[in-house]
Amino acid sequence: LETTPSIDFYFFIGSTYTYLSVLRAEDAARDAGVMLKWRPFFLRDILAEMDNSPFVGKPAKRSYMWRDLEHRAALHGLRFEGAPPYPVDPQGVANRVAHVAATHGWCAEYVRAVYRGGFLEKNPPGDPGFMRTVPETLGRDPASVLEAADSDGVRSGLARRTDEARRLGVFGSPSFVCGSEVFWGDDRLEEALAWATGRHPARS
């Protein structure tokens, strides 16, 4: 009886480097024979607890981040059209819709559409119009999706996922979790897949 290895892909819409993972993690996981589980969580709460503002008040670090994203996108053959709207999703709507989508099996396609819209068409995740358009293009009824996203059940469901991430030691997005092992950053995706399939040299 063999079981397919899996990794939990914890992500937060609003993280910039998450763009790369959203577009490439599923293919990379499939090629490695690993099942990818999409786990939206609300990173902003964890960042606030750590008093961690990765880019606020750090102009050199912020402009480097956009340039580095451009480098990394080129390395992976992904489009990059300059800095997208940032920061985004002030009310958390885009992330709560991700939780709704994860519950109903359309998380991957939703998050890809949100990131493509944000990075390539400069639509800010969280913007009311954009938040109606995305479910619609995926064949979902925007009104009921947004009503669900505003419900107490979804708010507390996303908070539980955030608690789960915190307990695992997750403090950034994207994070790839295999058992108790955390890999932070799109540039650690290959390591996470190597870990999940027993090929990482640090895995005893």
Next chain:
Amino acid sequence: LETTPSIDFYFFIGSTYTYLSVLRAEDAARDAGVMLKWRPFFLRDILAEMDNSPFVGKPAKRSYMWRDLEHRAALHGLRFEGAPPYPVDPQGVANRVAHVAATHGWCAEYVRAVYRGGFLEKNPPGDPGFMRTVPETLGRDPASVLEAADSDGVRSGLARRTDEARRLGVFGSPSFVCGSEVFWGDDRLEEALAWATGRHPARS
């Protein structure tokens, strides 16, 4: 007339990930046909200006950092013996000695000895005894090295290097600079070498 491509390796003793680059950057650069120039600078001043404390008050991020270092060391076949003393070099002595060593052509061997001593034998860089031992083992007179490191000329020389780093947009260690292009982090070393040799896909 061909010129050898070069990269400037900006580093700060006290940065944890810099351990990896100190041990592997010179070999990697040589293999790529790139000249590596060792550029000590005083990152702590730049971090303070950005109000950036990468790990203070961030226990999950800090414990991840040690684990990630262990992963990365294993991937590169480098020793890792658990967390070394941290933070280190409160007075900046170890970094000022690096400036002295860079001026006199023994920077690479000095910084390797400091990092090996710190990570493998748990000697804190900046510790007075350790700061005498390292130059001694490299055949330098500790008293005159430490006297030079305490001089106004060396203090202002290191400050000029720090200004230079700031102007280039450097905000962390290790950073690899090719012309106006900055690559931050040991995990960007291969990209920096690819850039320097015209093989990076984002280089127009």
